[in-house]
Structures are given as structure tokens and as C-alpha cells.
Amino acid sequence: MLPLLLLLLAAASHGGAAAQGPPIGVNYGANADNLPSPSAVATFLATQTTINRVKLFDANPTFLDAFAANAPSISIAVSIPNSALPSFADQSTGLDAARGWVRDNLVPHSGANVTLLLAGNEILGPVVVPDLVVALLPAMRRLAQALTLEGLPNVRVTTPHYLGILAPSDGIPSNARFRPGFDNKVLAPMLKFHRDSGSPLMVNAYPYFSYNAQNLNYAIFRPNAGVYDPNTKLNYTSMFDAQMDAIYTAMKKLGYGDVEIAVGEAGWPTQAEASQVGVGPEEAKDFNAGMIRVCSGGKGTPLMPGKSFETYIFSLFDENQKPGPIAERNFGIFNTDFTPKYDLGLLRQGSSGSPNPSPNPSPKPSPNPSPNPSPSGGGKWCVAKAGADATTLQNNINYACGYVDCKPIQSGGGCFDPNNVQSHASFVMNAYYQANGRHDYDCDFKGTGTVTSSDPSYGSCKYVS
Ligand SMILES: *[C@@H]1O[C@H](CO)[C@@H](O)[C@H](O)[C@H]1NC(C)=O
Numbered sequence: 001m002l003p004l005l006l007l008l009l010a011a012a013s014h015g016g017a018a019a020q021g022p023p024i025g026v027n028y029g030a031n032a033d034n035l036p037s038p039s040a041v042a043t044f045l046a047t048q049t050t051i052n053r054v055k056l057f058d059a060n061p062t063f064l065d066a067f068a069a070n071a072p073s074i075s076i077a078v079s080i081p082n083s084a085l086p087s088f089a090d091q092s093t094g095l096d097a098a099r100g101w102v103r104d105n106l107v108p109h110s111g112a113n114v115t116l117l118l119a120g121n122e123i124l125g126p127v128v129v130p131d132l133v134v135a136l137l138p139a140m141r142r143l144a145q146a147l148t149l150e151g152l153p154n155v156r157v158t159t160p161h162y163l164g165i166l167a168p169s170d171g172i173p174s175n176a177r178f179r180p181g182f183d184n185k186v187l188a189p190m191l192k193f194h195r196d197s198g199s200p201l202m203v204n205a206y207p208y209f210s211y212n213a214q215n216l217n218y219a220i221f222r223p224n225a226g227v228y229d230p231n232t233k234l235n236y237t238s239m240f241d242a243q244m245d246a247i248y249t250a251m252k253k254l255g256y257g258d259v260e261i262a263v264g265e266a267g268w269p270t271q272a273e274a275s276q277v278g279v280g281p282e283e284a285k286d287f288n289a290g291m292i293r294v295c296s297g298g299k300g301t302p303l304m305p306g307k308s309f310e311t312y313i314f315s316l317f318d319e320n321q322k323p324g325p326i327a328e329r330n331f332g333i334f335n336t337d338f339t340p341k342y343d344l345g346l347l348r349q350g351s352s353g354s355p356n357p358s359p360n361p362s363p364k365p366s367p368n369p370s371p372n373p374s375p376s377g378g379g380k381w382c383v384a385k386a387g388a389d390a391t392t393l394q395n396n397i398n399y400a401c402g403y404v405d406c407k408p409i410q411s412g413g414g415c416f417d418p419n420n421v422q423s424h425a426s427f428v429m430n431a432y433y434q435a436n437g438r439h440d441y442d443c444d445f446k447g448t449g450t451v452t453s454s455d456p457s458y459g460s461c462k463y464v465s
């Protein structure tokens with residue numbers, strides 16, 4: 001109700017100097033050497049913007065104290081590292097370990113408005129470590145218990161998932177379901193935990209990792225022909241809406257359509273490799289503005305009209321020390337001097353732009369709009385990036401071989417030679433990518449995969465396409 005009210009208020013004062021955008025969260029990552037101090041950041045957010053939530057990638061006491069002192073009303077999501085989960089999952093010692101963590105990391109900073117505790121990040125993939133999958137839900141339960149016992153019963157517990165928790169699909173939201181193996185065994189009991197404890201299922205929704213030159217308009221909320229869902233008779237003109245409704249559909253199929261959905265990360269970079277189309281301040285603005293309208297502007301999605309979602313834009317600042325492709329360092333919405341990189345209407349006063357971005361903000365429709373999330377035809381293969389880290393590649397092999405046939409890379413198989421991790425990983429990463437419907441995010445593999453249009457097959461080794 002509150003976001004809708006704010007939207008109406010904003011609409012009523014449209015054009016006025018004090019017009020405000022809707023409340024929204026941001027990821028506050030600090031993998032950079034040029035950022036303002038946490039105190040300056042907390043003060044800026046609380047006094048100059050309508051941003052009312054931040055998500056931290058750890059429980060850094062300096063950050064928590066900065067928010068306690070300068071922004072006590074901003075709610076904070078704090079993250080626990082993946083490696084800590086098994087200690088909380090242990091049957092006999094887990095609860096004590098969880099209470100200890102809460103006592104050490106949260107209790108001393110009770111002035112900071114921590115409302116969400118995130119147990120690890122993307123435990124269910126793209127890279128799966130079986131021990132962590134097994135530990136995840138027990139750890140979440142112990143943390144929730146520990147919070148109550150340590151006097152913080154209002155902190156809810158969840159964990160951010162990547163979108164690949166959905167089974168491969170044709171992009172039609174009503175056909176979505178969770179990945180077999182995770183659906184009944186992991187996600188159904190987790191959804192029950194969410195329902196019982198009033199916490200949201202959290203997903204990282206990135207049309208950025210699924211778009212291509214053909215469906216760019218569909219990915220960034222620009223005018224396009226839409227994707228028609230024949231089962232619901234709904235017409236989707238945004239990939240983000242389709243992703244949210246796919247999650248909702250999958251939850252509903254397990255009987256948990258009533259659990260809240262939160263968006264842990266969603267964003268669009270302003271810069272990438274020169275050859276990449278669809279990246280820049282205008283594209284980033286159109287995506288984020290469209291996403292804000294859906295999540296906290298009162299719009300909701302076709303299957304969840306009028307609903308609001310607790311959402312964290314990725315990201316507050318560019319992070320110049322992040323490894324990987326150029327885009328990884330360019331997801332920020334503010335410059336380090338606190339000026340907006342582009343206008344999202346999130347400044348409290350004197351924002352130069354409109355507080356309610358128009359539905360069709362861009363005058364640049366592509367000449368050939370296509371709504372297909374993954375167009376067929378035209379060879380596309382997934383391979384390991386040159387120089388990718390060997391350990392990550394080995395993890396990719398271990399993971400993908402749970403889903404695809406890995407005999408070809410075993411001794412005697414057609415792709416065994418050359419017998420090295422780079423070559424073996426490429427073969428199975430491609431098999432996985434093809435089997436899952438060739439979404440770009442199925443070739444991400446923590447940034448170690450890349451899509452190519454040249455057939456990597458050689459001699460006796462035939463890559464599927
Ligand atoms: C903490 O955040 C919650 C959720 O956004 C909000 O309802 C509450 O008022 C905040 N607490 C303070 C002390 O401002």
C-alpha cells in the first residue's frame with residue numbers, strides 16, 4: 001500500500017520541485033578504491049535520496065556503524081559468506097554457532113536497522129557445491145532461531161538465488177517450474193520456511209544476462225511486439241516481468257504462490273566491451289526505471305498486478321576493483337561524488353528529471369524487434385573463456401555433469417583429447433548451455449563461459465548445437 005500511496009503523491013505533485021520517486025533498495029558493494037566513506041554514503045542516502053534499503057555483501061562493522069549513526073531509518077540486508085553455512089547447519093553445534101554469529105556481528109550494532117539476513121549467495125548455482133546445498137536450509141532455520149533467541153526477532157532470513165533455479169523453458173512464464181531435483185527436495189521446504197517465518201524468496205533477476213541484439217527492447221522496457229503467453233492469454237512486453245512471473249508460477253506449482261518475492265539484484269551496466277550492443281547510460285536508465293515502476297511504483301507484473309517487491313538495484317556505485325568483463329565494473333547508478341550517472345528520479349529534491357519516467361522513454365526502437373528470449377537458428381556455442389581459472393572450470397564440469405552426458409570427455413571418449421580442464425570444461429559447458437535453451441546466463445558459469453558463433457568441434461569431438 002505504501003509504495004502505491006507514494007506514487008500517487010508523486011503523481012499529484014508531478015513537476016513540483018519536491019517531487020519524490022518511489023522507495024527502492026540498492027546493493028552497496030565496495031570492491032573499489034575510490035568510494036566515499038560509509039558515513040558519507042549513509043548520510044547521502046538518508047538525506048538526499050528516496051532509497052530506503054541497502055544490501056551489503058558482508059556484515060562489515062564500519063558500514064553498520066555508519067548507518068546506525070547517520071541513517072537509522074534505512075533498512076539493511078546483511079550477508080553471511082557461503083563458507084559459514086555448514087557450521088550453522090550442524091545438528092548439535094549449529095544453533096550455538098548461529099547465536100555466536102548474531103552476537104558478534106549484529107547485536108553490537110543494534111542502532112543499524114538490519115531487517116534481512118542473507119544466508120550465503122547463489123548456493124543453488126550456477127556453480128553448485130553439494131555440501132553447501134545440503135547446509136543451506138538447516139542454516140537458515142538455525143539463524144532464524146538464533147535471531148529470536150538473541151533478541152532480534154524482526155530480522156528475517158532468506159538467501160539470494162540465481163534465475164537458473166528455474167528449469168530450462170521456452171520463455172513462456174506459465175510454463176515455468178523449478179529445476180527438477182531442487183523443486184521438491186530443496187525449494188518446497190525452503191518456501192515452507194519462508195511462509196512460516198514471513199520472509200521472502202529472493203531472486204537475482206538479470207535480463208542483462210539473457211538479452212541479445214534482437215530482443216534488446218524486450219529486455220529494457222522499450223516498445224516491442226511482446227511475448228504472448230497462450231495459457232494465461234497475457235502479453236509480456238518486458239523480460240523482467242516474464243522472469244518474475246516465471247518465479248511466481250514455479251512457486252505456485254509447488255503450492256506456495258502466497259510467499260513474497262524479493263529481488264536481490266537487478267541492474268544494467270553503462271559500459272561493456274566496445275563490440276557489445278545495448279549497453280550505455282540510456283539503456284541502463286530505461287532498464288532500471290522500468291524495473292522500479294514494476295517493483296515499487298505500484299505497477300506489478302501481469303500475473304501480480306499492483307504488487308510491490310522488496311528490490312535492490314545493482315548497484316549503488318561502479319566498483320573499479322571487480323574482476324571480469326568491463327560491465328562488471330560499471331553497474332553503478334551514482335558517481336563517487338554522489339551525482340547520478342543518469343537520472344532515475346531517486347533524488348529527493350531538485351532532481352532534474354521526471355519522478356515518473358514515461359512508459360516509453362526512448363525514441364530509439366531497433367529496426368527489427370524480436371521478443372524471443374533465445375532465438376533458435378544460427379550456430380551458438382558456449383565455451384570456457386581463454387585463461388579462465390582452472391578450479392572454477394573444474395567446478396563447472398562437476399556441476400554440468402549432473403545434468404548432461406559427460407562420457408565424451410572421459411577416457412575413450414571423442415573429446416577426451418586434449419586431456420585438459422579447459423577443453424573438457426568447454427565441451428560440458430556447451431552441452432549444458434544447449435540443453436538449457438541457450439540463454440546467455442546458462443553460459444555464464446561465474447564469468448568463465450562465453451558464447452561464440454564459431455563451431456568449436458574438432459576431429460572426433462562434436463559439440464552439440
Ligand atoms: C527499519 O526498516 C523498516 C523496514 O523498511 C521500517 O519499517 C522501520 O520503520 C525502520 N526502522 C526505523 C527505526 O526507522
Ligand SMILES: *[C@@H]1O[C@H](CO)[C@@H](O)[C@H](O)[C@H]1NC(C)=O
Pocket residue numbers: 224225226227228235236237
Ligand atoms: C502485445 O503488446 C504489444 C505492445 O502493446 C502489441 O504490439 C502486440 O500486438 C501485443 N500482442 C498480442 C498478442 O496481444
